[in-house]
Amino acid sequence: MAIEDGTIVSVEKAGKASGKYRAEEVIDATGKIVMPGLICAHHHLYSTFARGMAVPGEPAKNFVEILEKLWWRLDNALTKEDIYYSSLIPLIECVRNGTTTIIDHHESQSFQKGSLDEIARAVKEVGIRASLCLGTSDRYGKGEAGLEENERFLSLLNSRPSQLVKGMVGLHAAFTVNDDTLDKSVRLAKKFGVGVHVHCAEDKADQDESLKKYNLRVIERLNSHGVLGEKSIAVHCVHVDEKEIDILKATGTNVVHNPESNMNNAVGCADVLEMMEKGIEVGLGTDGMSSDMLSQMRCAYLIHRHVKKDPRVAFLEAPTMLLNKNPKIVKRVAGWRVGEIAKGALADIILIDYQPPTTLNENNFLGHLIFGLVDATVDTTICNGKILMRGKKLVGLDEESIAQKASQLASELWKRF
C-alpha cells in the first residue's frame, strides 16, 4: 500500500508490487493484520471524568435518574480546561484501539460557548478525525446558547476548513428540547448543509414524555419538524415501534446502535436487526463507554443472539455495522471516504498484532474478527497518512503527563459535583 499526502494512492498484492513507488518511510506489516482505521459513530468524549467517581446518594433506579444523578450534574460542572482534558484521554484511547474516526456528541451546560473549540484542539493534537456537535438542550433554559455554539463552530469550520474536524448540529434528546429549538436546529442544519445528531427513544421515558406533551411518538415528532434525513443521526432507537421504523427508513435516517451503553443503563435492546433488514443504515457507537470498537462489535454480536435466543443471527450484522455501515454514515455526515483500503480512500490504517492459529483467508475473516482480533493488540495507528502510534508507542504525545493533569482536574470536579 502506498500513501501520499494523506491518501492511499496504490494497493498491490504482497510480493507482486510493481516497485513504482519509492517511499520516504516503509512500514513492514509482517505478523500483523492491516485494516482500515475503525469508526465510532457515537461517542461522548466529555464523559471521561465520571470514571471511578462515587455518585452521591441512593443508586439511580432508572434511566432518567442516571441522567439526573450523574450525567446532567457532570455536564453542568465542566470547565473549559476539563473539556479539553476529558477529550484528550479518550482520543488517546481511540489511537490505542485503532479508532481513527469518531462522531462525537458533546454536552456541557456549564460551559457551552467555545466548548467545541476545546474538543477540536484536542482532536487535532491527537490526530484522529472527528465530527463534533454540542447537544443543545432546553432542560436548564439554555437551548438558545446551545444552538449558538453549534452555529459559531460550523461558521468557523466554513471559514477555516480542517482535514480532521467537521461539524453537525447537536440536540440532546427529544424529551429535553422544545418545538422552537427543534425548528431552529433544522434551520441551522440546512444553512450549513449538515445533519442533526440526536438521542432518540433511548428509554421508554422519552416516548412517554413525547406522547404526553405532544401526542406524537419521538420519531413522529422529530420527523414533523424536519429533523430526520440522510445526514442526520438518530442514536439508540431502543423504544421505537413499527411506524417509527418505517419513518426512519423513508427519511433515510442513520441509526446508531450502542449495545454496551444500553446494557449498562438497563434500557433494553434496540431491534436493529429488523431495522437493517428493512434497509436502514445502522452503525455502531460506544456512547462514551469506551473507544474500543472491536469489543463493541462483539457485544452487538452477543446481545442479539442472547435476546433473540437464536444462534443464527448477528454473525454478519454486527461486523457489517462496524465495517460497512459506519464508513457509509461518516461519508454521509462528514464527507470523508474512510473505512476502506483502496486507491483514493483516506489513509486511515491500523496494524494489529495477530498470528492466526488456524487458516485465515477471505472466506473466514469474520470468525477471526469476532473471536481473535477482538482481543488482539493494535500496534500501529495511522490517520490522514500520519503515524500516530508505532510499536504501541504514541508519537509526539506525553500520555503520562496528560493522564496526571486529567486526574488532578477530575479530583477538583468531583469536589464540586
Ligand SMILES: [Zn+2]
Ligand atoms: Zn449518547
